[in-house]
Amino acid sequence: MEYYGSIEAGGTKFVCAVADEDLQIVDRISLPTTLPEETLNQVFEFFDSYQLKALGVGSFGPIDVNQKSSTYGYITSTPKIGWTNMDLLGTLKARFAIPIAWTTDVNAAAYGEIHLGAGKGTQSCIYLTVGTGIGGGAVVNGAVLQGFSHPEMGHITVQRYPNDTLECVCPYHDNCLEGLAAGPALEKRTGIKGQLLEVAHEAWSIEAFYLAQSLMNYTLVLSPEKIILGGGVMKQTHLLPKIRESLEQQLGGYVSLPDLEEYIVGCGLGDNSGTMGCLLLAKEQRGLM
Template sequence: MAYYGSIEAGGTKFVCAVADEELKIIERISLPTTLPEATLAQVFTFFDAYELKALGVGSFGPIDVNRKSSTYGYITSTPKPGWKNVNLLGALKERYDIPIAWTTDVNAAAYGEMHLGAGKDTQSCIYLTVGTGVGGGAVVNGTVLQGFSHPEMGHISVQRHPEDTLESTCPYHDHCLEGLAAGPALEKRTGLKGQLLEPDHDVWAVEAFYLAQALMNYTLVLSPGKIILGGGVMKQTHLLPKIRESLEQQLGNYVALPALEEYIVGCDLGDNSGTFGCLLLAQEQYA
């Protein structure tokens, strides 16, 4: 029997899975992201045990998604040691002569959530992960959003909270969303990881302000049917109501939205959003 394969290639770990025609996961493993040669050797060992008919890959970025580019399929300007300008798609194609879908990890997660998770009642959604970094993917009218490049929603510029003097944790930008709202920014402000902070700590109002500001910008540009939030920081369940409240204040009734409890939601698929998105994209490649 032939299977669909999924690779969620993250900066910390590679999650690989195979599934049957009904997308029932047969096996799923998590491998540490070390150097490319060693990581890919483990990926190949896993998939070589199966007959694959198509593969979906959602990778950490930035990546090249422009099919006309000489570096299509590459991980490009990542700060991840050893992974800059790595031809990940090329290495997979050399090993497996099958159709392979190629996009970002967050685009894959958005696709998975839209079809099988929190966004399955819509054809347009945004998935934003807030953890060690901030990344966002979008599905517009049922299609993953990418053009010359792909969305980099974590690096949009945001206005600073009036009481925030933190030096950005992003090495590229002084006031981008990731530099001011990712997990390392929370820890830099407080000396504690987010999961150790009390729900009533003042820093959560600052965090909600930045995330709501970003969601307002995404809303005004893309007008998605739903915005889905995931990642380690969003496991603090008290944060979601604070974000909705701040979004309502910052929008100032300028545009009409669905009820915010239905518009800004957590993810339904948990840590499997990207895996299911990759499997769905693999299935489409094969069709």
């Protein structure tokens, strides 16, 4: 029997899965992301037990998604040791003579959510993951959004929360969303890991302010039908109402939004958003061949 394969290639772990024609997962494995050769040898060992007909890959980035580029398929300027300018897609193609879909991990998650999760029934959505880093993917008119490259939603410049003097944790920017609102920024601001912070701690109001500000910017540019929030930080369920409230305040009544409880939501697929998106893209890629 032939299967579809999925690789959710994260900076912390690789999640690999195989699914049948109905995209029912029959096997899955999670591997720590170490050096490329060691990690990929384990990936190959997992898939060697199955006959694959197509593979979907959603990778941490930045990655090159421009098919006209000489470095198409590469992980490019990542700070992840050993992975800078690594030809991940080329390495996979050398091993698997099958169609391979290639995009970012967050684009794959957005694709999974719009077809099978919280965005089902819409034609456009944004998926934003808030964890060790912040990344976003978008689906517009049913297709993954990309231009000369892919969105880098975590690195937009944001206006500082009043009296927030935190040194931005992003090595590239002074005032970007990731550097002020990702998990490491939350911990640096308080000295406490986010999951241990009291619900009433002011840091959550600061966090909501930055995330709401970013959602306002995405909304004003793309007007998605749904914004879906995932990642470890968003597992703090009290944060979602704070973000909605802050967004409403920051918009100042300029545009009318759908009901915010329907517009800004958590993941419908939980931790499976990326895997299901990769499987959907693999099946779609197979149909194009």
